[in-house]
Amino acid sequence: MKSTRRLALARFGRIGFGLAFLGRLGAASPASTSPDVTPTQFDVLQLESFSARARGGARGDDRTDDTAALQNWINYLVANHKRGTLGAGVYRISAPLIIPTGYEWAIDGDIAGGTRILQTTDNVPILDIGPTGRKSLMHTWRISNIEFDYLNHQPASNENANPILFSQMVCEFSLTALRFARGSYAIKVKQGIGGPWGGVWDELVFEMGLSAGAMKWTGCVNGVPNNRWGRFFVDCHNMVGPVFDDVRGYNWIIDTIEFIAAQRGAQLFSIQAGSVCTIGAIKLENGVYRNAVNLISLGPGAHVTIGQFHIGGNAMVLHPESGAITLFATAVGGPTGMFEVDTLVASATEFGGQVFVISGANGSMRVKDMSFGGQPWQICDNSATTTGDTLTIDQYKNDRLSRNLGDADYSVTLGDPNILSFETRFSSPRTLELPAVANRMFNGLYYEIRLCGAVNAENTLTIQCGGTKKFVVKHDNLMIRFVWRRNANAAAGWIMTQYEALP
Known part of the structure; x- marks a missing residue:
C-alpha cells in the first residue's frame, strides 16, 4: 500500500505543479515491521546492491558495447526500486540510455573518473531521464560518482549531445559527485516540461571539453522550487555560453560556483524572470572578454542575493572593443525585481573600454562593499540607463x-x-x-x-x-x-x- 505522501505526490505530478521540498534524498525511514511499509523504502534500497557487471552483464572494459546490458540493468533497477552499482571501468554505449519514469532507485559509480560512461555516437544524450514509463511522477532517486564523456568532441551546434537530458519533470532527487568531460550542454531540460525541482546538486565538475555550457533550462513550464546547488567547478575554456542558460527557480540556494578560464568570453548566468535565488559565492578566475556581454543576466522581477563575487587571476582581460561589459544586468526584458551583493572584489590584468558593475531599472539594487584594485571601474551608466535611480552602495553611503x-x-x-x-x-x-x-x-x-x-x-x-x-x-x-x-x-x-x- 502506498503511503499518503506518495499518493499526494502522484496526484500533484499529474497536474504538473511544483511542490515544496519533501525531504532530503537518502534520509532513510526508521525500520518498521508494519505490513503497510513495503520493501521499496529507501533504507532497504541502500542495503541492496545490484552490480551492473554481476547482475547486468556489462563489461566496462572500454571495448565492449555495453548499451543493451546497461539498458536492461537500468530498467530492472527502476521497475524494482533497487540501488545499482556501476564499478570502476569505461562503459561504452552507442545509443542513449533511457531511464524510465519511476521512483526509489539509485545508480552509484565507484568514483567520478573511475567509473566512466563513454558515448560513441555523436549528437545524442548519454542519459535520457523520463521519456518513457507508466509512472506519473519521477521522484526519490540518485545518480552519483560517474564521469560522462563522448568519444568525439561535440561542437556547441550538436545540441542533443547532453550527458544528462531531462525529458520528464522530476523531484526529490540527488545528483552528486558527477563529472562531465565532453558534450554540448552537460545538463539540459527538454522544452515544454516542468524543470527538475526539490533536488540536491553537489560536487559537480564541468570540464573544458564542454562546448556550449553547463546547463540549459530553456522552456521550463513550472516554477522549479526548492533546489539546492552545492559546490560546482566549471572550466569554461571552450564554452560559448551562457554557461548556465535560462536557469530558474524559487526557494533556490546555491553554495559556491568556481568558474575558470573563460577564454571565449562566455556569459556566466542567464536567470529567468521571477526567479528567487540566494548565492553564497561566485568566483571567475581568468578569461578573455573583448565583446559586449552581461556576465550575469537577470530576467524581469528576479530576486537574487549574492554573498561574494570575485573576478581576477593572472590572465583576466576585461576590455571590450565595442559596446559594454556589465557584471550584473538585473533588468533584461523588464524591470528589476531585487538584486543585492555583499562583497565584490574585481581586478583585471588588462582593463579598458566601457566596463560597468550593474544595470537595472525601477527595482531595488544594492552593493554593500567593493574593491577594484585601483582600476577605473564605472558603477552604472547614468546617462543611458535609469540604474542610478534605485541603486544603493553602502560603502559610499555610510553615515559616518x-x-x-x-x-x-x-x-x-x-x-x-x-x-x-x-x-x-x-x-x-x-x-x-x-x-x-x-x-x-x-x-x-x-x-x-x-x-x-x-x-x-x-x-x-x-x-x-x-x-x-x-x-x-x-x-x-x-x-x-x-x-x-x-x-x-x-x-x-x-x-x-x-x-x-x-x-
Missing part, C-alpha cells in the same frame, strides 16, 4: 562623521564619511570639491557639511563639483546637505536639500 578637516581645502573621495566637519578657523577662503564622476554615483548619495568655528569674514567655503560652483558658505555654525540625483552631468546632479543653523 569625519575627523576635523581643519583649515584646508578638501576633495571628497567616494567612500569618505558622509558628514564632513570643519571645526578650525579658516585663515583664507577654502574649497570643498564634491565627487564629479557621474557613472560612479547613484541617487541618494549625500554629503553634509558641518561648519562650526570655521567660516569668518572673507574666509568662506566654496562648495563645487568639477570646477562648477554650487554654493558659497559665508556664515558659520551651519549644517548644509547636498544630495545627488541621477544626471549625466555630475555637477548638475548635486542638489542642496538642507541649510540650517546649528544649535
Whole structure:
C-alpha cells in the first residue's frame, strides 16, 4: 500500500505543479515491521546492491558495447526500486540510455573518473531521464560518482549531445559527485516540461571539453522550487555560453560556483524572470572578454542575493572593443525585481573600454562593499540607463562623521564619511570639491557639511563639483546637505536639500 505522501505526490505530478521540498534524498525511514511499509523504502534500497557487471552483464572494459546490458540493468533497477552499482571501468554505449519514469532507485559509480560512461555516437544524450514509463511522477532517486564523456568532441551546434537530458519533470532527487568531460550542454531540460525541482546538486565538475555550457533550462513550464546547488567547478575554456542558460527557480540556494578560464568570453548566468535565488559565492578566475556581454543576466522581477563575487587571476582581460561589459544586468526584458551583493572584489590584468558593475531599472539594487584594485571601474551608466535611480552602495553611503578637516581645502573621495566637519578657523577662503564622476554615483548619495568655528569674514567655503560652483558658505555654525540625483552631468546632479543653523 502506498503511503499518503506518495499518493499526494502522484496526484500533484499529474497536474504538473511544483511542490515544496519533501525531504532530503537518502534520509532513510526508521525500520518498521508494519505490513503497510513495503520493501521499496529507501533504507532497504541502500542495503541492496545490484552490480551492473554481476547482475547486468556489462563489461566496462572500454571495448565492449555495453548499451543493451546497461539498458536492461537500468530498467530492472527502476521497475524494482533497487540501488545499482556501476564499478570502476569505461562503459561504452552507442545509443542513449533511457531511464524510465519511476521512483526509489539509485545508480552509484565507484568514483567520478573511475567509473566512466563513454558515448560513441555523436549528437545524442548519454542519459535520457523520463521519456518513457507508466509512472506519473519521477521522484526519490540518485545518480552519483560517474564521469560522462563522448568519444568525439561535440561542437556547441550538436545540441542533443547532453550527458544528462531531462525529458520528464522530476523531484526529490540527488545528483552528486558527477563529472562531465565532453558534450554540448552537460545538463539540459527538454522544452515544454516542468524543470527538475526539490533536488540536491553537489560536487559537480564541468570540464573544458564542454562546448556550449553547463546547463540549459530553456522552456521550463513550472516554477522549479526548492533546489539546492552545492559546490560546482566549471572550466569554461571552450564554452560559448551562457554557461548556465535560462536557469530558474524559487526557494533556490546555491553554495559556491568556481568558474575558470573563460577564454571565449562566455556569459556566466542567464536567470529567468521571477526567479528567487540566494548565492553564497561566485568566483571567475581568468578569461578573455573583448565583446559586449552581461556576465550575469537577470530576467524581469528576479530576486537574487549574492554573498561574494570575485573576478581576477593572472590572465583576466576585461576590455571590450565595442559596446559594454556589465557584471550584473538585473533588468533584461523588464524591470528589476531585487538584486543585492555583499562583497565584490574585481581586478583585471588588462582593463579598458566601457566596463560597468550593474544595470537595472525601477527595482531595488544594492552593493554593500567593493574593491577594484585601483582600476577605473564605472558603477552604472547614468546617462543611458535609469540604474542610478534605485541603486544603493553602502560603502559610499555610510553615515559616518569625519575627523576635523581643519583649515584646508578638501576633495571628497567616494567612500569618505558622509558628514564632513570643519571645526578650525579658516585663515583664507577654502574649497570643498564634491565627487564629479557621474557613472560612479547613484541617487541618494549625500554629503553634509558641518561648519562650526570655521567660516569668518572673507574666509568662506566654496562648495563645487568639477570646477562648477554650487554654493558659497559665508556664515558659520551651519549644517548644509547636498544630495545627488541621477544626471549625466555630475555637477548638475548635486542638489542642496538642507541649510540650517546649528544649535
